[in-house]
Amino acid sequence: MKILVVNSGSSSIKYRLYDMAEESLLAKGLVERIGIEGSLINHYPSGKDFLKKEIDIPDHRKGIELVIEALLDSRYGVIKSISEISAVGHRVVHGGEKYSGSVLLNEDVMNTLNEFIELAPLHNPPNILGIKVCQDLLPNIPQVGVFDTAFHQSIPEQAFLYGIPYGFYEKYRIRRYGFHGTSHKYVAQKAAEMLGKDLKELKIITCHLGNGSSITAVKEGKSIDTSLGFGTISGVIMGTRCGDIDPAIIPYLMEKENLSFKEINNILYKKSGFMGLSEGISSDMRDLEEEAIKGNKRAKRTLDVLYYGLKKYIGAYTAAMNGLDVLVFTAGIGENSPKLRRAVCEDLNFFGIRIDDKINYDQNGKKAIISTEDSKVTVLVIPTDEEFMIAHDTAEICNNFRPKAGH
Numbered sequence: 001m002k003i004l005v006v007n008s009g010s011s012s013i014k015y016r017l018y019d020m021a022e023e024s025l026l027a028k029g030l031v032e033r034i035g036i037e038g039s040l041i042n043h044y045p046s047g048k049d050f051l052k053k054e055i056d057i058p059d060h061r062k063g064i065e066l067v068i069e070a071l072l073d074s075r076y077g078v079i080k081s082i083s084e085i086s087a088v089g090h091r092v093v094h095g096g097e098k099y100s101g102s103v104l105l106n107e108d109v110m111n112t113l114n115e116f117i118e119l120a121p122l123h124n125p126p127n128i129l130g131i132k133v134c135q136d137l138l139p140n141i142p143q144v145g146v147f148d149t150a151f152h153q154s155i156p157e158q159a160f161l162y163g164i165p166y167g168f169y170e171k172y173r174i175r176r177y178g179f180h181g182t183s184h185k186y187v188a189q190k191a192a193e194m195l196g197k198d199l200k201e202l203k204i205i206t207c208h209l210g211n212g213s214s215i216t217a218v219k220e221g222k223s224i225d226t227s228l229g230f231g232t233i234s235g236v237i238m239g240t241r242c243g244d245i246d247p248a249i250i251p252y253l254m255e256k257e258n259l260s261f262k263e264i265n266n267i268l269y270k271k272s273g274f275m276g277l278s279e280g281i282s283s284d285m286r287d288l289e290e291e292a293i294k295g296n297k298r299a300k301r302t303l304d305v306l307y308y309g310l311k312k313y314i315g316a317y318t319a320a321m322n323g324l325d326v327l328v329f330t331a332g333i334g335e336n337s338p339k340l341r342r343a344v345c346e347d348l349n350f351f352g353i354r355i356d357d358k359i360n361y362d363q364n365g366k367k368a369i370i371s372t373e374d375s376k377v378t379v380l381v382i383p384t385d386e387e388f389m390i391a392h393d394t395a396e397i398c399n400n401f402r403p404k405a406g407h
């Protein structure tokens with residue numbers, strides 16, 4: 001069964017084609033600068049030369065057409081006919097309160113997706129556009145939606161409600177949704193697999209630390225709390241996002257600096273986090289670590305705020321689950337920064353967390369157990385693979401999907 005995974009953004013389309021029987025990647029690629037000068041497609045077929053094509057790509061339809069062409073190409077292609085693709089799995093950022101799992105994208109679901117545009121105005125519209133173009137160009141192939149929010153729909157009311165008048169939840173569905181759900185679910189499952197344990201018996205904290213970051217408490221295989229919430233800004237500090245702040249700061253700053261709603265939003269989402277705290281050094285962890293080694297105080301204080309924030313979440317979620325068996329680090333920073341992992345795990349022996357620093361530093365972005373033998377909590381590094389998880393969910397849904405007679 002071959003599954004195409006599509007992640008359609010406002011000016012880009014990421015794609016991967018998997019052979020699920022072998023669990024192997026056949027090709028991956030990226031269409032970039034859609035509707036902008038200099039548009040192109042980079043196509044990487046496994047085991048073959050890669051293709052870079054600079055070509056006018058005015059819209060997403062042309063982008064998907066190029067993806068299909070590349071997959072079928074006599075030199076760079078990996079399939080002979082489009083009918084070899086059994087299904088398409090789409091990343092959809094927001095599934096609101098309606099979707100706690102992946103779904104077949106029929107007409108009813110498509111109508112519902114429009115309702116969530118308000119909740120993710122930057123992400124859901126290009127996701128929906130990508131789905132519509134694929135439905136149009138590949139009409140006989142089932143399409144599945146996999147939501148970033150779905151895994152967190154198991155979070156109980158006590159953790160998803162905010163302390164604002166309840167009417168706002170009823171009227172606008174203002175609550176904690178959480179994001180990166182596909183990644184948290186993937187690494188939690190992998191952790192159980194790696195340890196040869198039943199996921200349902202484990203208390204896990206998954207730290208997805210990348211440009212955007214979130215920490216999730218996974219109890220008995222279910223997300224019970226997560227650090228991102230209604231929007232993608234709460235929790236620990238991120239590349240340019242502020243993480244948890246006292247809401248009182250917002251009206252105060254707006255008044256002091258005479259800021260509009262758009263301006264304050266821009267500061268909190270685009271000028272804060274690593275970038276803001278370091279006074280412009282960078283939004284990229286590698287730059288901050290390099291500067292901190294040189295003794296740069298601005299870089300050092302930024303890292304200290306991040307490490308401290310992570311420790312607090314680990315403590316809070318350990319309390320929320322009444323224990324902790326496994327701590328997982330994933331995504332760009334979690335997978336690649338031994339320095340951060342050491343700083344976060346240091347002085348957590350009260351919780352039974354001890355890491356082997358040699359293994360931690362030798363791990364080099366690959367999956368590994370980095371805790372010591374006598375650590376009560378197993379600490380893991382697991383490279384995330386959201387696309388594979390999307391392909392996996394899509395295959396599972398399509399295996400259960402039987403078109404009605406006449407279709």
Ligand code: AMP
Nearest residue numbers: 210211212284285286331332333336337
């Ligand atoms: P992601 O959003 O998952 O692609 O992660 C991006 C973040 O990972 C950026 O802040 C990068 O600086 C960080 N990152 C990538 N490689 C490394 C590395 N070797 N050491 C530290 N941070 C890294």
